Amino acid sequence: MDEKEQYEFDRQGYIVIKELLSGEEVASLARAIDELEEHALRHLDLPPRKQSAWGPEYHANPERGYHVQGAKGQGRTLIVEDFWNADPAFDLLADHPRTMQYIRAVVQGRVTVNNSELRVRYTGNHSGTHMGGPIDHKYCYGHNAKGIDAMMVRMIYFVHPVSNGEGAFCVVPGTHKTNRPSPYGNDPHAEPGMIGLEVEAGDGILFTENLRHGGFVNRSPRTRKTLHVGYGPFWMMSQNIATMDEPPHLTEQTRARYRREQLDLFRAWPPRA
């Protein structure tokens, strides 16, 4: 992460990273995403169920190790959490070298993954605006003598282009530093200062969870599909909705596949044995 990127991340709370993924990585992830969406839709209403402490009920898939909630249809979103377990094609995002250069520049100390979701947003869907201003310490943005000191940050990976009309991820730049809660509710189209971040396939967006963000309405016939990975200091447990504040949900099969460096990224709080 160069000096200009660090300056912009600190000033605005996000950066768009062009060509973060190679063409090969995009093609392989896009195939895995389509297959996982189909699998998750077929199993969505089946047992076993997992009740999230934050509200929604999930299907916990025993064979593929993911959690899914939501629906397919006009205005709906499907959320598949813990996608790592579902397909080895996602392994390339665990300890992804270019990503980790960015993450280590904005999170201090030992870093772990705390969130993983495939977000599938069908026509008519939007993501309500949230965060910004004073916030739970887990999501705070800070800066100290060592540089940027963010708690939870997220990388969004794009495997197809997304324009504003196709439901772009949107932000109110600088709101990670505001001192008052936003008075504008959660309609992303109603908030002054909200901008859409249009991207191409292979681009990434890195942002602090402290920033006010959401997703514009997808007014196109194309379904928007993105992968979101959260990072933070090692003491933070899962920030997935299905497994909030529990240890990271990594199956034995996934653990058996991973290199030491990949496993370390999922080693929250307890020290290495």
Ligand SMILES: O=C(O)CCC(=O)C(=O)O
């Ligand atoms: O991409 C979107 O539509 C919203 C994503 C979001 O809220 C998040 O990643 O925290």
